[in-house]
Amino acid sequence: MPRLVTVxxxxxxxxxxxxxxxxxxxxxxxxxxxxxxxxxQQRGPFCGIGVCLACRVTINGQPGCRSCKVSCQEGMEVITDG
Ligand code: FES
Incomplete structure (x- = not known):
């Protein structure tokens, strides 16, 4: 059974x-x-492989992170513009 992390x-x-x-x-x-x-205009994940940049969010205070290329880590904080 996979380990669960909280984000x-x-x-x-x-x-x-x-x-x-x-x-x-x-x-x-x-x-x-x-x-x-x-x-x-609203943007959301599109390609899922790190090419389109449509999935950018702020992760742990770092803006512009491609959410499709980053794995969840325990305690991670994600901010969207949604
Ligand atoms: S969905 Fe295209 S870069 Fe993340």
């Missing part, structure tokens, strides 16, 4: 299996919007 997404704690991508954790938390474009 905080926009202030809400969620437990996911270790190794889950942040993008997947966002989906599990019902978050479809990761950030907004310079014109205010």
């Amino acid at each position: 905080k997404i926009d202030g809400i704690e969620i437990r996911v299996p270790s190794g889950t991508s942040v993008a997947a954790a966002l989906a599990l938390a019902g978050k479809q919007i990761t950030h907004r474009s310079v014109t205010g």
Whole structure:
């Protein structure tokens, strides 16, 4: 059975299996919007392989992180613009 880790997404704690991508954790938390474009359009994960940059979020205070390329770690804090 996989180990579970707790991450905080926009202030809400969620437990996911270790190794889950942040993008997947966002989906599990019902978050479809990761950030907004310079014109205010909503963006969310699209390619899932680190190419489109549509999944950028702030992770542990670091803005612009590709959520599809980062695995959830215990105590991680994720902020979206959703
Ligand atoms: S979904 Fe495209 S870079 Fe993450």
